[in-house]
Amino acid sequence: MSNQSTPLDVRPVRAFADNYIWLIESPVAPGQVVAVDPGDAEPVISELRRSGSSLAAILLTHHHPDHIGGVEKLIQLGSKAVIDPGVAVIGPEDSRISYETRTVRGGERCELPDLGLSFDILGVPGHTLSHIAFWGHGALFCGDTLFSAGCGRMFEGTPSQMSSSLNRLRDLPPETRVFCGHEYTAANLEFALTVDPANEDALAYRDAVAAVRSTGAPSLPSSISLERRVNPFLRCDNVTVRRAAESHAARALPAESDVFGALRRWKDQFR
Numbered sequence: 001m002s003n004q005s006t007p008l009d010v011r012p013v014r015a016f017a018d019n020y021i022w023l024i025e026s027p028v029a030p031g032q033v034v035a036v037d038p039g040d041a042e043p044v045i046s047e048l049r050r051s052g053s054s055l056a057a058i059l060l061t062h063h064h065p066d067h068i069g070g071v072e073k074l075i076q077l078g079s080k081a082v083i084d085p086g087v088a089v090i091g092p093e094d095s096r097i098s099y100e101t102r103t104v105r106g107g108e109r110c111e112l113p114d115l116g117l118s119f120d121i122l123g124v125p126g127h128t129l130s131h132i133a134f135w136g137h138g139a140l141f142c143g144d145t146l147f148s149a150g151c152g153r154m155f156e157g158t159p160s161q162m163s164s165s166l167n168r169l170r171d172l173p174p175e176t177r178v179f180c181g182h183e184y185t186a187a188n189l190e191f192a193l194t195v196d197p198a199n200e201d202a203l204a205y206r207d208a209v210a211a212v213r214s215t216g217a218p219s220l221p222s223s224i225s226l227e228r229r230v231n232p233f234l235r236c237d238n239v240t241v242r243r244a245a246e247s248h249a250a251r252a253l254p255a256e257s258d259v260f261g262a263l264r265r266w267k268d269q270f271r
Contacts, residue, residue: 007137007138008024008025008027008137008138008139009024009025009027010022010023010024010025010139010177010179010221011023011025011047012218012220013035013038013043013044013047014043015038015039015040015043015066015070016039016040016066018182018183018184019037019039019040019066019067019181019182019183020179020180020181020182020183020218020220021035021036021037021038021039021040021043021044021070022035022036022037022141022179023035023036023044023047023053024036024117024139025053026056026115026116026117027115027116027117027137028115028116029056029114029115029116031052031053031054032053032054032056032084032115033048033053033054033055033056034055034056034057034058034059034112034115034117035055035057035058035059035074036058036059036060036061036134036141036179037059037060037061037067037068037141037143037181038058038067038068038069038070038071038074039064039065039066039067039068039069039070040066040069040070041069041070041071041072041073041074041077042070044070044074045074045077045082045083048082048083049082053082054082054083054084055074055082055083055084055087056084056087056088056112056114056115057087057088057089057090057112057115058071058074058087058088058089058090058091059090059091059110059119059134059141060089060090060091060092060097060100061091061092061131061132061133061134061141061142061143061144061145061181062091062092062094062127062128062130062131062132062143062144063092063094063096063097063128063130064128064144067143067144067181068091068097071089071098071099072098072099074087075087075089075099086101088101088102088112089101089102090102090103090104090110091103091104091132092104092105092130092131092132093105093130094128094130104121104132105121105123105132106121106122106123106124106132107121107123108121109121110134110136117136117137118136118137119134119135119136119137119141120134120135120136121133121134121135122134122135122168122169123165124142124145124165124166124168124169125156125157125161125162125165126145126151126152126154126156126157126158126161126162126163126165126166127143127144127145127151127152127153127154127155127156127157127162128155128156128157129156129157129161131143131144131145131165133145133146133169135172135176138173138175138176138177139176139177139179139221140169140172140176140177140178140179140224141179142169142178142179142180142181143180143181144180144181144182145162145165145166145169146166146169146178146180146227146231146233146234147180147181147182147184147185147188148178148180148184148185148188148219148220148222148226148227148231149184149185149188149189149191149192149202149205149222149227149230149231149232150184150185150187150188150191150192150231150233150267151166151231151233151264153264153268154264159257159258159260159261159264160257162260162264163236163256163257163260163261164257166233166234166260167234167256169224169234170224170227170228170234172224173224174223174224174225174228175223175224175225176223176224177221177222177223178220178221178222178223178224178227179220179221180220180221180222183218183219183220185209185213185219185220185222186206186209186210186213186219188231189202189205189206189209189230190270191232191266191267191270192230192231192232193206194270195232195240195241195244195245195263195266196232196235196238196240196241196244198240199229199230199240201226201229201230202229202230205226205230232244232263233260233263233264236256236257236259236260236263237256237259241259241263242259245259245262245263245266246259246262248262248266249262249265249266
């Protein structure tokens with residue numbers, strides 16, 4: 001799998017209670033941006049007007065309304081200065097997603113040459129069966145598959161599928177910046193420290209996140225390196241995590257996917 005080293009300028013646009021829509025600045029076309037998972041059009045339009053940017057493309061990771069709900073309005077505004085006419089809409093093959101101009105699947109490459117952008121497409125089923133992630137320029141846009149210190153719920157996939165998807169992301173270069181779809185980090189760390197209460201990296205991260213969030217700033221992006229150390233769902237091969245999962249499940253968990261499944265069920269009920 002190939003990738004690029006050009007760092008991306010990415011800024012968050014908040015939507016709903018805790019969603020992030022990510023705007024990627026073109027490294028070669030100043031003022032041209034790509035929106036990732038625009039569940040709501042209004043905050044995107046407001047940010048485009050504030051910054052004087054123009055929307056050139058939309059990337060979608062999966063079909064849930066809070067990730068695609070703003071696409072129709074953004075397309076309808078294609079004649080306006082803040083939206084390029086004929087804006088490209090790129091996402092997974094899924095009949096539940098409308099307005100796509102191009103579909104992509106895992107193993108393919110998404111090239112946006114006029115914008116100087118190129119992403120490897122990673123198939124990451126689990127949260128939904130058609131979920132994909134975009135990886136390029138040292139950045140990962142992973143929708144609701146991987147969260148900082150956590151992962152998405154399994155609405156359609158199996159524990160084996162979701163575990164494999166997360167391991168695929170875990171194996172990306174450690175310096176990869178992780179742009180998730182939601183601000184769940186603080187709550188996820190509460191669960192992570194319940195599973196592994198002596199994890200010094202997670203304890204330090206909890207304090208850092210609390211300080212950042214107290215200012216109203218996002219806790220994201222994270223990094224693959226950090227997630228490998230603090231995220232229990234990426235550490236199902238870790239003895240401490242396995243033992244905690246087995247203790248909670250009250251049974252042996254021989255495979256990593258078994259550990260993952262037990263952790264996910266535990267997290268689903270965690271308050």
